[in-house]
Amino acid sequence: MQQIAEVSAFIRRAYRYAMFSAIAICTAISPNAFAQDTVILAGDLIANAESGNSGPSTITVRDGIIVAVTPGLQRPDGEADIIDLSNLTVLPGLIDSHVHLSGDPGGDFWRAAVEPDEWGVVVGAKNARITALSGFTTVRDLGSAPQVGFVLRRGTEEGFIVGPRILSSGSTIAIIGGHGDISGFRPEVNAALDDGSACTGPVQCAAVVRTASKNGADLIKITATGGVLSQQARGLDQHFTDAEMKAIVDTAKTLGLKVAAHAHGPRGIEGAARAGVSSIEHCTFADEAALDVMQANGTACVPTLMAYTGIRERLGKGIYTPQVEDKIRATLQEVGKAANSSRARGIPVVFGTDAGVFEHGRNAEEFALLVELAGMTPREALASATTEAAKLLGLENEIGKIEVGYSADIIAVQGNPLESVETLEKVDFVMIRGRVIE
Numbered sequence: 001m002q003q004i005a006e007v008s009a010f011i012r013r014a015y016r017y018a019m020f021s022a023i024a025i026c027t028a029i030s031p032n033a034f035a036q037d038t039v040i041l042a043g044d045l046i047a048n049a050e051s052g053n054s055g056p057s058t059i060t061v062r063d064g065i066i067v068a069v070t071p072g073l074q075r076p077d078g079e080a081d082i083i084d085l086s087n088l089t090v091l092p093g094l095i096d097s098h099v100h101l102s103g104d105p106g107g108d109f110w111r112a113a114v115e116p117d118e119w120g121v122v123v124g125a126k127n128a129r130i131t132a133l134s135g136f137t138t139v140r141d142l143g144s145a146p147q148v149g150f151v152l153r154r155g156t157e158e159g160f161i162v163g164p165r166i167l168s169s170g171s172t173i174a175i176i177g178g179h180g181d182i183s184g185f186r187p188e189v190n191a192a193l194d195d196g197s198a199c200t201g202p203v204q205c206a207a208v209v210r211t212a213s214k215n216g217a218d219l220i221k222i223t224a225t226g227g228v229l230s231q232q233a234r235g236l237d238q239h240f241t242d243a244e245m246k247a248i249v250d251t252a253k254t255l256g257l258k259v260a261a262h263a264h265g266p267r268g269i270e271g272a273a274r275a276g277v278s279s280i281e282h283c284t285f286a287d288e289a290a291l292d293v294m295q296a297n298g299t300a301c302v303p304t305l306m307a308y309t310g311i312r313e314r315l316g317k318g319i320y321t322p323q324v325e326d327k328i329r330a331t332l333q334e335v336g337k338a339a340n341s342s343r344a345r346g347i348p349v350v351f352g353t354d355a356g357v358f359e360h361g362r363n364a365e366e367f368a369l370l371v372e373l374a375g376m377t378p379r380e381a382l383a384s385a386t387t388e389a390a391k392l393l394g395l396e397n398e399i400g401k402i403e404v405g406y407s408a409d410i411i412a413v414q415g416n417p418l419e420s421v422e423t424l425e426k427v428d429f430v431m432i433r434g435r436v437i438e
Contacts, residue, residue: 037062037080038434040410041073042090047402049091049383052418056086061408064434069402083436085412088428091382092402093137093164093409095389096363097302098260098281098352101127101152101166102144105310105358106319112182113189117145124152127360128163132437134361135427137409138165138389138399140352142221142260142281143172143180146195150216162437165409167393169221169260171197173208173248178239179227179262202247205240209251220252222277224261225268228311228331229357233323236285236330237265245275258394260302264331266290273299279350279392282307283338284331291338295345300392302352303339305369308332310358336373343374350392351385367421378421408434 038061045057047069060068060076073086102120104127124144131139141149149168155161174180174197181198182190197212199205209220224245226236240248245261252259253276261272262281269280269290279300280286286294286301294301311328314320320328343349353366370381390400399407412429430437 043086044089046091088412100356103356120148130361141168167218179230180223184231206251213255224263224272238268249276286338300348301342304354307354307357339374
C-alpha cells in the first residue's frame with residue numbers, strides 16, 4: 001500500500017510539473033496572450049478610405065485585434081499602453097498587391113546561376129522590414145524561389161522577421177521557355193536551375209497548380225504573356241493557350257486559390273480574363289476587347305506603375321541586355337493608359353507596384369502615379385491600397401479598415417492623404433498585428 005501511495009504521489013507531482021511546463025511554454029509562445037490593452041489616441045482617423053475623415057478618435061487593441069473605436073481622445077481609466085498619435089492622421093495599414101521581396105532592382109540575370117535560393121531569404125528579410133516601415137502592412141509576394149516566400153511569410157507571422165503580413169505564390173508558373181522560366185544559359189545550366197514550375201498542356205499545368213498548393217502557395221501566379229525583363233525577344237503577348245489557362249484557373253478554384261496573371265499584351269490579357277483569373281498584373285497593352293472581358297468577369301487591373309519608373313531610371317546604363325531594352329522602350333509609351341481606361345469602365349484598379357524592379361520602400365510613390373496617370377482621386381487611390389486590395393486578397397473582413405474585429409494593422413502620417421496622397425510617402429508610425437514596428 002505504501003508503494004502504491006508513493007507512486008500516486010509521484011504521478012501527481014509529475015502531472016503538476018507537466019501542467020506548469022505547458023503553461024510556461026504557451027506563455028513563451030504567446031507573450032501577448034495576457035498583455036494589457038494598447039490604446040491609440042488618433043488626432044484624426046480615416047477608418048475607411050470610402051467614408052473619409054472622422055476626427056479625433058481612440059482605438060483600443062487587444063491581442064493584435066481592434067476591440068474598440070470611439071470618437072474623441074479618451075484616456076483609459078485602468079492600466080493600458082498608451083500610444084499618443086494626437087498630432088497625426090491614423091489610417092489602416094497599406095496593402096501592396098504585387099511585390100518581389102527576395103529581389104532587388106538591376107541585378108544581373110546570371111546571378112540566378114551563382115546565388116543560392118537561401119540568399120533570397122536574407123534579401124527578403126531586409127526588404128520586408130523596409131516595406132513595413134514604409135507603411136505597407138500586407139503584401140502579395142508574386143514570384144520567388146521555391147520555399148523562400150513561404151519562409152518569409154512564416155518569419156513575419158511568428159515575429160522572427162520584422163515585416164508585413166505576406167501572401168506568397170511561391171514560384172511563378174510559366175510555359176516552358178517563356179517568361180518566368182529560366183533561360184539565357186547553356187541547356188544543362190537551364191536544366192539545373194529548373195524548379196519544376198513550367199508546364200505544357202492542360203494536364204501538366206493542372207498538376208503544377210496542385211503541386212504549388214501542396215507546397216504551401218496562398219495563390220497562383222502565372223505569366224500569361226511575355227515579359228519585359230526576361231532574356232527573350234519573343235514579344236509581349238499571349239504565352240499560355242486558352243486551354244492551359246482554363247485548366248490552371250479551374251484547378252486553382254477547386255483548391256480555394258485565386259490566380260494572378262502577369263500580362264502585357266492584349267490577347268494574353270483577354271485570354272487570362274476569360275479563363276477567370278482574379279487579377280491582371282501590369283495590364284499594359286489592354287485594348288477594348290481585353291477590357292470588355294475584364295469588365296464582364298470582374299477581373300481587377302493591378303497596373304504596377306512604379307515598375308516602369310524603376311526600369312526607366314536604369315535604361316541606357318548598361319544594366320539591361322539589348323533585347324530587354326527594346327522591350328522596355330515598347331512599354332514606356334503605354335504606361336498608365338490601361339489603368340485609366342479600367343477606372344473609366346469601373347474595372348477595379350488595385351494598388352500593386354512590382355517592388356523589386358525598383359527599390360523596396362518606395363512603394364508609396366505609386367499613389368501619385370495613380371492620381372496622375374490613372375485619373376484617380378486621392379480617395380480612390382487610398383481605397384485601392386486598402387479596401388479594394390483587401391477584397392482582391394480575400395481578406396476584406398480582416399484588413400483594410402480600422403474596425404472592431406479587424407487586425408490591428410495601423411499607420412499614421414502627417415497631413416491628410418485624402419487631400420494629398422504624397423503624405424503617404426513618409427510614414428511616422430506602423431503597427432502590424434498589434435506589434436509596433438521600429
